[in-house]
Amino acid sequence: MQNDEDFFGRQLPLRGAPTNGAVGQRALRTVGDRRQCQRCGQWLAVTDRLANGDWYCRQCLQLGRLTSQHELYTIPEPNRFARVKSGGLTWTGQLSAQQNVAAQAVLRHVKTRTDHLLWAVTGAGKTEIVYPALAWALAQGWRVAWTSPRVDVCLELAPRLRQAFGGVAQALLYGGQADPYAYCPLTICTTHQLLRFKAAFDLIVVDEVDAFPLATSPMLQRAIANAQKPKGCHLLLTATPGNDLQQQVRRRQLAVTYVPLRYHGHLLPQIDLRLAWRWREGLLRNRLPSTLIHQLRGYLTKHQRFLLFVPHVVDLPVISQALQLAGIQGGVTVHAADPERPAKVQAMRDETIPFLITTTILERGVTFPNIAVVILGGDDPVFSTAALVQIAGRVGRSADFPSGQVTCYCHSHTKRVRLARGMIAHLNLQGRRQGGRP
Amino acid sequence: MSACIWCGRQLQTTLTLAQIWRFTPIAQATVCDACQHRFAAITSQHCPACGRQQMDETVCLDCQRWSGIRLTNHAVYVYDAAMKTYMQQYKFQGDYALRVLMQAPLAAALQREAYDVLVPIPVDQTTWRTRGFNQVTGWLRNQPFQQALLVRATHKERPQSAKARADRLRTPQPFILAPNANQLLRGQRVLLLDDVYTTGRTLRHAADQIYLGGAKAVTSLTLAR
Numbered sequence: 001m002q003n004d005e006d007f008f009g010r011q012l013p014l015r016g017a018p019t020n021g022a023v024g025q026r027a028l029r030t031v032g033d034r035r036q037c038q039r040c041g042q043w044l045a046v047t048d049r050l051a052n053g054d055w056y057c058r059q060c061l062q063l064g065r066l067t068s069q070h071e072l073y074t075i076p077e078p079n080r081f082a083r084v085k086s087g088g089l090t091w092t093g094q095l096s097a098q099q100n101v102a103a104q105a106v107l108r109h110v111k112t113r114t115d116h117l118l119w120a121v122t123g124a125g126k127t128e129i130v131y132p133a134l135a136w137a138l139a140q141g142w143r144v145a146w147t148s149p150r151v152d153v154c155l156e157l158a159p160r161l162r163q164a165f166g167g168v169a170q171a172l173l174y175g176g177q178a179d180p181y182a183y184c185p186l187t188i189c190t191t192h193q194l195l196r197f198k199a200a201f202d203l204i205v206v207d208e209v210d211a212f213p214l215a216t217s218p219m220l221q222r223a224i225a226n227a228q229k230p231k232g233c234h235l236l237l238t239a240t241p242g243n244d245l246q247q248q249v250r251r252r253q254l255a256v257t258y259v260p261l262r263y264h265g266h267l268l269p270q271i272d273l274r275l276a277w278r279w280r281e282g283l284l285r286n287r288l289p290s291t292l293i294h295q296l297r298g299y300l301t302k303h304q305r306f307l308l309f310v311p312h313v314v315d316l317p318v319i320s321q322a323l324q325l326a327g328i329q330g331g332v333t334v335h336a337a338d339p340e341r342p343a344k345v346q347a348m349r350d351e352t353i354p355f356l357i358t359t360t361i362l363e364r365g366v367t368f369p370n371i372a373v374v375i376l377g378g379d380d381p382v383f384s385t386a387a388l389v390q391i392a393g394r395v396g397r398s399a400d401f402p403s404g405q406v407t408c409y410c411h412s413h414t415k416r417v418r419l420a421r422g423m424i425a426h427l428n429l430q431g432r433r434q435g436g437r438p
Numbered sequence: 439m440s441a442c443i444w445c446g447r448q449l450q451t452t453l454t455l456a457q458i459w460r461f462t463p464i465a466q467a468t469v470c471d472a473c474q475h476r477f478a479a480i481t482s483q484h485c486p487a488c489g490r491q492q493m494d495e496t497v498c499l500d501c502q503r504w505s506g507i508r509l510t511n512h513a514v515y516v517y518d519a520a521m522k523t524y525m526q527q528y529k530f531q532g533d534y535a536l537r538v539l540m541q542a543p544l545a546a547a548l549q550r551e552a553y554d555v556l557v558p559i560p561v562d563q564t565t566w567r568t569r570g571f572n573q574v575t576g577w578l579r580n581q582p583f584q585q586a587l588l589v590r591a592t593h594k595e596r597p598q599s600a601k602a603r604a605d606r607l608r609t610p611q612p613f614i615l616a617p618n619a620n621q622l623l624r625g626q627r628v629l630l631l632d633d634v635y636t637t638g639r640t641l642r643h644a645a646d647q648i649y650l651g652g653a654k655a656v657t658s659l660t661l662a663r
Contacts, residue, residue: 048535050569051534051570051575051576052567052570052571056534060609065531065532065533418521
């Protein structure tokens, strides 16, 4: 009835035992008078009960409901796929000297199966740096997962990896997709999908490890640990590691490789901080800080395209209107729940609109050549230190336009903005030592 | 501090002075305001036969096409995108906790109806085993109801929600009366309760059986139309 391959390293919920020799365990384990979901590791509330008396897990409901009638079946991962000698790498690009140094370090750590953090600035070419290590792992016959908490990162990555690793079968998994599951040496998936796996992967590459919701979700962190073989290892990629990761690095519990320079060898643009005292009160009267208006007018006359980041979705129409009144026209607003979001971002890429007013959703994963960034209300709690560094990282990503302006308007000085400036300064210091140019 | 049962956002509860002075337990909200107001309630301008929201109060075309007994149905909400999402998560994904969302509005709607016996539409045995609950009775808090209908054991069909209108209308009678139904129903005004009124086929089949059981009058209430 079921294919053996579907069970390799997975945990499939079934009501009756399958015909192949898959091992089952109860989906909801009773410990004392509490129940723990064996897929997501969360504890059930006393109210999570159906009318017929069965229990069910509400935390991982999105992946299909688990009740106390279900058992999770698995066959231990046998790594049964055709081995590709060269690792299947068909990428023909060249790594820069400093990318190569980082790539060798990553390869060394993967070979010794140690957990590792690749701390590379925005626009350093993280993906390409991992290619040699990935090729080596695939040549060993390892099963590898490349995972990210953000589905748009996965969707953007999949075609790139398909091109770079033409000789390797790849599966892309995310919520709500149409394609059925396939057993492949290389799996690209969202971190949620890892909940379906158990001791499957020899190497897990976690892209954007500090992104929402992975950083704050114990369920997803457990999913990564669970999907990895006991002898496997993981490789974390980020430009802005959170406090806990930085602490692990300082305590030497986690190996780290820095890439403080972008692939074109230029330093990161520093955030230019400007005070706009009580700008929110001004906005009530449809007025924006005069310094901001002046700056944006300057951008429009120079035909410099820019992104304007604002704290909340509710601020978008208000600020858009205030800009119109000030004579700064032609921009569009975009936010997470906007159905036309891909079209608007594409329009910005096609240079048909002069600027976008956006919330933090465009903080990572988007590249526009020759762009300036303005943050209004950078002291708002929604702009974390990591978010600010990522936003600043939108500027100067292309080799043709390696510099640009990042301006942050704040009501007052805050620790988050200071730390973000500190992090950029620290990376630039390291970059300068490696010969970076401003 | 608790989270909204549907969207998972933290609930912002503000304690008022009146609540402090009352010295009674404070009712904990389980649903946030945004989620509670996501559904469109049906106003007084609806079809008098099926309860569909429309611009006037005349009998709608779908109802005119029905011959035979006349069934008066009332509905609480419009079956729009938000309601579809809710049904998908509650009924088909099986998140039984979401029943709480509809308990208060349905209790208010039941208050407005005049009836003696409340009969929810039953689910068949297979559904009871796999889904684990009857989606209709889940919305009832303490209101008494009678399981006067059963699903025929031979009734093995695709679910109504998977069919087109013409197929739905051809569905054979799926219900039988429960063994004690005659004593329960004789001379009573019966209110049928269902989740969604789409073509009215299911409710009419149920009403036919209830009339066979000796009921004086049958009306129906659905959550959505």
